Amino acid sequence: MTPLEFDQHHLWHPYTNVTKPGPTFRVSEAEGAWITLDDGTRLIDGMSSWWCMLHGHRNPRITKAIHDQLDKLPHVMFGGLTHDPAIELGRKLLEVAPPSMQRIFYCDSGSVAVEVGMKMAVQYQHANGQPQRSKFVTIKSGYHGDTWKAMSVCDPVTGMHHLFQGAVSIQYFIDKPSVKINDAWNDDEAANGLGELRQTLEANDDIAAFILEPIVQGTGGMYFYHPEYLNGARAICDAHGVLLIFDEIATGFGRTGKLFGTDHTEIEPDILCLGKALTGGHISFACTITNDRVALGIGNGEPGIFMHGPTFMANPLACAAAKASLEILSDGDWQTQTQRIERQMSEELAPAKTFNGVADVRVLGGIAVIEVDHTVSADQAHNLAKETGVYLRPFGKNIYTMPPFVCSPDELSQISAALLRLAQEL
Structure with missing residues (x-):
């Protein structure tokens, strides 16, 4: 054969x-x-x-970083242990991430980063005395990964909901932003799509977070929408006690012409999911970053710990590759x-x-x-x-x-x- x-x-x-x-x-x-x-x-x-x-x-800088790390420490568990590649990468991430993003959770892949972000949102709401807030709202034509919870916020028509009906969690879906990136912004919420978001949050008190891909919907159709939608969404989420999650696994690290999709906006999310290009594509890796409000809220609530811990979390080879990739980006x-x-x-x-x-x-x-x-x-x-x-x-x-x-x-x-x-x- x-x-x-x-x-x-x-x-x-x-x-x-x-x-x-x-x-x-x-x-x-x-x-x-x-x-x-x-x-x-x-x-x-x-x-x-x-x-x-x-x-x-x-890329020679990234492959050298992996080779050098391989000779010292290919892997060690992150439970109760740490290492320089994880710490050094963390420093680089905080240099480039939106300023409010201060707490980094390393993951295996983009789909897992989304799972972690969704778990953070639910656990934060529970700790904040809102245990009924366990569902999510998202926009149609989105894609957030193929794992179980991530799949539940992928487009309900073009995604896999019809195959796994009854098994995948039922979430709230609203129309995608109606104003394209190069069109003139319309402040009328009925016309720009924000009205539907506002109505959904007003009518339902079980929503933990609004999750979406900022600026560019990737696998859902390569649709480019106006950044003003995100500014408006931030204000609406804040008014209703709902967290905002940006899935930047595809858009992060310069792909949209700015380092992050958030750089097209005036706001920052509560939770940021990164992956794909984090290591320059050389080894699987991802991370979920959040602000102190979410991280400390989880820490001060029941059960007092964040309930997630991948075996290969903060793999030193991947951390070294990611640090090298971010250094290349830092060159400009x-x-x-x-x-x-x-x-x-x-x-x-x-x-x-x-x-x-x-x-x-x-x-x-x-x-x-x-x-x-x-x-x-x-x-x-x-x-x-x-x-x-x-x-x-x-x-x-x-x-x-x-x-x-x-x-x-x-x-x-x-x-x-x-x-x-x-x-x-x-």
Whole structure:
């Protein structure tokens, strides 16, 4: 049995049918913006390997940090013990995170970071004398991960609610913000969507928190909305004793052209979930950060401890990788890089606006999307990758890229050409 045959018979890939596993490329190595297949074909990773590989594959500063740490301390439990990589990373995180974010809980993955954030919200409300506040409100077309509680706040139609009806918790869903990021803000709450949030919170006293992806909805449709919505949501949540959770697993660390989605706003959340690009994509890691109000509220309530503790929490290898990635971001080149990506892709993708079947073309920071009026096939896009020299994986009606920040102008042009071709042929 060849390696690929073994893969198809025994390895279950994400969102696949084992009876029809679909085409799969075997990657032998990767560096910078490129992945190399076992037959020698080189493809630009236009997905940043699901949005995490900001600084390119095998970044020398990050890989050196992992190698150096491996020789000292690959892992140790975080219960009753600590270590310098966790402490040093914590210092770096507090340098870049919104100022009120002061308490860091290290996690294994983005989905777990969301689970932790939701548990924090419920436990805070319980400690605050509001034990009935155990549910959540969120916006439609959102995505927050595939684990159990995170899945309950994913879109109820495009998510997996219909499959797990009766098992997944029932939450409150409101329409997504109606004002797009570049449109003029409308202060009328009935028009901008905030009225529905206000009405939902007024009518229900069992809501612990409002959770959403700031500025950009990722897997729910690559929708870019106006930051003023978040400013208004903060005020409404405060008026009703509801916490505000920002899931920045996709938008964090410069992807929107600002370091965090919160930087587009005038406010800060109570809880911030980070992942994906935290380690520059080199090893799985995430964190949930909260303010003193939430952390001390939990600590002063029953049972007096926060009820979560992953085995691989604060893994030293991941902490070292994350610290190195944040040091690269601190150099500031990401700002020039994302500005260049936005400017170049806006120009190069403009012709798609005239294509038949194209509903919208939008670019923000290091995100570029061609939205079509029909569902596209990821497998078909996959089959064109060797011809375009770019690995892309569309979903729904969105043909998109989140390229590594380190892409050169020529590499970006190749990605743009691939997006245009897929928009014409899929």
